[in-house]
Amino acid sequence: MKIAPKILLIVYFLLSNFVYANDEPVVFQNRDLEERYYLLIEEVRCLVCQNQSLADSNAPLAQDLRNEIFKMIQINKSNTEIMEFLVKRYGDFVLYRPPLKKNTWLLWFGPFLFLIVAFFVTVLIIKKQSGETQVNK
């Protein structure tokens, strides 16, 4: 079951290689839509590439997903709806900004935890240090 989507992906990738690479530039009615489009394609991973976003890849899959996102923006889908669609199809792996979930709590809160711990440790060291200074005096 798990392998099926991967095979589909590979087949799709091979097929689309023969099809004309579609890098036709997209045109938007207004600037807001355009900005949304560029923000979105920067945050979505190109699944067949080596760690590149859709914005940074010319792979056929990336071109196709870009067009997909373009179409969804055209029919007034919200960013959340677009991302939900992509996650449904490809899983969380497609998102460069991991969603806040049980298995990403540590990822998102970790840095701030480090920061707090670091702050207290530093304060402790300095307190101890200035305590010694007092004694020395």
Added chain:
Amino acid sequence: MIAELGNISLSAALAMAIIQSVFPILGAAKGNQTWMSLARPTARLQFLFVLIAFMILIYSFLVNDFSIAYVANNSNTLLPWFYRFSAVWGAHEGSLLLWVLILNIWTIAVTFFSRHLPDHFLSRVIGVMGIVSIGFLLFMLFTSNPFERLFPIPTNGADLNPLLQDIGLIIHPPILYMGYVGFSVAFSFAIAALLAGNLDITWARWSRPWTLLAWIFLTLGIALGSWWAYYELGWGGWWFWDPVENASFMPWLIGTALIHSLAATDKRGIFKNWTILLAICAFALSLLGTFLVRSGVLTSVHAFATDPTRGIFILALLAVFIGGSLILYAIRAPSTKSAGSFELLSRETFLLFNSILLLVAMLTVLLGTIYPLIIEALNLGKLSVGAPYFNAVFIPVMTPLVIFLGFGVLTKWKQNNFVTFLRKIRTLLISSLLIGICIGAVFFSDNQLKSIAGIVAALWISFTSLYSLFVKIKDKKDKIIAFKIIPYSFYGMLIAHIGFAVSIIGITITSQHSIDIHQRMKVNDKIEFADYKFHLMDLKTLSGPNYQATEAVVDVIKNGQLITTLRSQKRIYTVRNISMTEAGIDAGFTRDIYISLGEPLNDGAWSIRLYHKPFVRWIWLGAILIAIGGLLAIIDRRYRLDGLLKKTSSNNNEAISTIK
């Protein structure tokens, strides 16, 4: 035959490495002069053998000896000779050989430039570097031999990855490795001090120039990698938070903390244990970087290796080196005491804060880099952690660092008067804020808040640094003499901090105000974009030595004046059938114009991307300034070894007072 010579050479190097580590370290423990005296000659012989092996690999590439698997996999008769040369380190096995060669270059440099160190200390340093070398030579001989034969011999090679066929690849890896591997010197000094059980401040002073040099190479190596990605990948990006970039950035963060902490240990006799830990940590991260890039646990641009046995071998090496040194640290470190003390409001406090903030920054990068690997290994799903995550968590950590940097520069060692400190801060902070807001309001119409934040941070760093120079000369009668007696290391600090500010400006403005356009164009089409007119003059086909290309020739016009003619190519490398974009770039002090040719569309048109990237050069200019700052600190006469000899032979405390 020649490949077998390479193998023999590597084995001989291994034998030398074993003698180089066993006898000098034992000799130092027992006080056996003869054993200690083996350190230098064996280190030099080891260097010679590794160099021979390296030369043999270069030769094999130059003469297209496809009976060697590594050559056959990474070269081709059509490949120009200079890329055949750099292909030596274009993949896993060869870059390991480069790693070991550079380790030997550092070792041999230590044997030549540390003659004045006490015998027992030098023996231990060279012995520890020998142990590191043993680990990597074993790794190479058993899992990644660059001289392995291939049968049947192919008629031609599989070619070098086109991505790596570039001047950037000729210079970027050796410079980066000089930095990575250079931290092995700081590590060996720290371990030697731990082994000796003598953690006075002398080891810190001795290792300072070496650590600075390694850190300079790492700074330049990272900047070169960023620049290479910028022009070679064809997307105008300069930092992707790719695991491989993170792997080099983490030791840099800790290396930065280390050079500052070493300074504090050297000058004030404080943070001794912390400095030792940082030295171990910096080298551990260099090893971890090698592991991340070489083991195949990642799939990214640089991760060539895919064999899991390699990963396990490196993991074992990592465990031995890090575990061993931490155990040694646990046994020896607690017995040392800080010589100096300081009050809350002192340079020491802010140095400590920033040291720890750099550690937090490193841990944050580490978390983001290995989190998806851990989650996948634990079967908890498959995640991607990319630029949006890193930008979101990294900036909050760096903000206090920038503020404390200014505080640290403004305060003196030991203690300060609170009122005068407040007065200094007030003026400088208000002026940074006001000027920053003015610049932001005048020059930028969108993303104002972020731009202003970045500019204020850069101004704050520059103003506080310049003010500390002003303080040093304001009361002096003869200003020229006042400038002259300021030590080089102070100017180094000044320039490096201003370099940091320059990079911040570059990063802020490029990220917030770069614009690009994706356009369909035919020959003779014109587009207006970012105050420029782009005129596609020609689309022609070319053939290179090992590729076919289409080249777009674009005239860039401003106010009716031709500014430049840019050429961007789409290349198909024929052997591997991989397409590459060669960007056309007009570099400028305040902006780059960047053109990249996309794909052919119907009826003879092509898709083309045009980028306007303001201040992007400042990112690398800042890195160069940082490196120059480091260089000035090295040439400071106080750290010249002959000068050190006199001071270290006398009482340490005396040395502290003279150096102040």
